Amino acid sequence: MLRGVLGKTFRLVGYTIQYGCIAHCAFEYVGGVVMCSGPSMEPTIQNSDVVFAENLSRHFYGIQRGDIVIAKSPSDPKSNICKRVIGLEGDKILTNSPSDFFKSHSYVPTGHVWLEGDNLQNSTDSRYYGPIPYGLIRGRIFFKIWPLSDIGFLRDSPNGHRFSDD
Amino acid sequence: MAQSKGWVRRYFKAFCKGFFVAVPVAVTFLDRVACVARVEGASMQPSLNPGGSQSSDVVLLNHWKVRNFEVQRGDIVSLVSPKNPEQKIIKRVIALEGDIVKTMGHKNRYVKVPRGHIWVEGDHHGHSFDSNSFGPVSLGLLHAHATHILWPPERWQKLESVLPPERLLVQSEAE
Numbered sequence: 061m062l063r064g065v066l067g068k069t070f071r072l073v074g075y076t077i078q079y080g081c082i083a084h085c086a087f088e089y090v091g092g093v094v095m096c097s098g099p100s101m102e103p104t105i106q107n108s109d110v111v112f113a114e115n116l117s118r119h120f121y122g123i124q125r126g127d128i129v130i131a132k133s134p135s136d137p138k139s140n141i142c143k144r145v146i147g148l149e150g151d152k153i154l155t156n157s158p159s160d161f162f163k164s165h166s167y168v169p170t171g172h173v174w175l176e177g178d179n180l181q182n183s184t185d186s187r188y189y190g191p192i193p194y195g196l197i198r199g200r201i202f203f204k205i206w207p208l209s210d211i212g213f214l215r216d217s218p219n220g221h222r223f224s225d226d
Numbered sequence: 227m228a229q230s231k232g233w234v235r236r237y238f239k240a241f242c243k244g245f246f247v248a249v250p251v252a253v254t255f256l257d258r259v260a261c262v263a264r265v266e267g268a269s270m271q272p273s274l275n276p277g278g279s280q281s282s283d284v285v286l287l288n289h290w291k292v293r294n295f296e297v298q299r300g301d302i303v304s305l306v307s308p309k310n311p312e313q314k315i316i317k318r319v320i321a322l323e324g325d326i327v328k329t330m331g332h333k334n335r336y337v338k339v340p341r342g343h344i345w346v347e348g349d350h351h352g353h354s355f356d357s358n359s360f361g362p363v364s365l366g367l368l369h370a371h372a373t374h375i376l377w378p379p380e381r382w383q384k385l386e387s388v389l390p391p392e393r394l395l396v397q398s399e400a401e
Binding site: 077078081084085131132133134135136138170172192195196 | 311
């Protein structure tokens, strides 16, 4: 009787470990489903939307300008942020709003990216904490699956071209 | 004839079962629990690689200890290089968030480490590409905690978490 229960427990633990490891490999190396919260990417991604994120681009260093990425927050490693890549290393970034008289710009350092939310009025991003290292990027969002009325591949930035590269 | 065909099919099924169990478990273990790595370069002399290029130390990297991003001053850690995401660097933690560090070669003399960041330095000052060059690093780049030297056998030891005495902090948040 006891041996039967013990045997069943071991089998259960074994299956849990096995499927847990397969899940880890899938999320880490392929991709997964993510729910986003917050207003900083409106109108492209609204609060409580569910999206597909893929992690292959990060491992093959294929992230490009205009991609929407998930990254670890630079000031809190346990939380994630979801923003659009405006500039890669070496790009020239305009760091002030268009209403300022003097245009100021800076260059994105090597190994870093410049992120901005689509909702420029209500987004804490690289304009506040500066460029973030590429190593903090977790994955690239490419497809929205909820709400069903807005299902599909994600649109380009509504802010036009905020970057100039030379 | 039918018996040998049955043997091949059973062997193939057993191989697939083993493969799909062993590979994810091994990959998850190496990513989440622990792995080993060879140390290159002279930036952590004399603690690591005292023999220079003749013999490289092999260290045990413990991922499990840093799963909540908890590190102490004096720990030797490996992290993703902020200047080159394809490379991992191994350095010692000198200061945690909120501490004020007196820098050696940084553009500011004193730096307060921001929230969610740490200050790392190699033990071999002057031959180390560390926070004195690229500033405080975000905890999100933390990869693992190096706990033991595994090779060469005459250098088997546990790596202690001690701050070099000349790098005592100006002010630490804990006080």
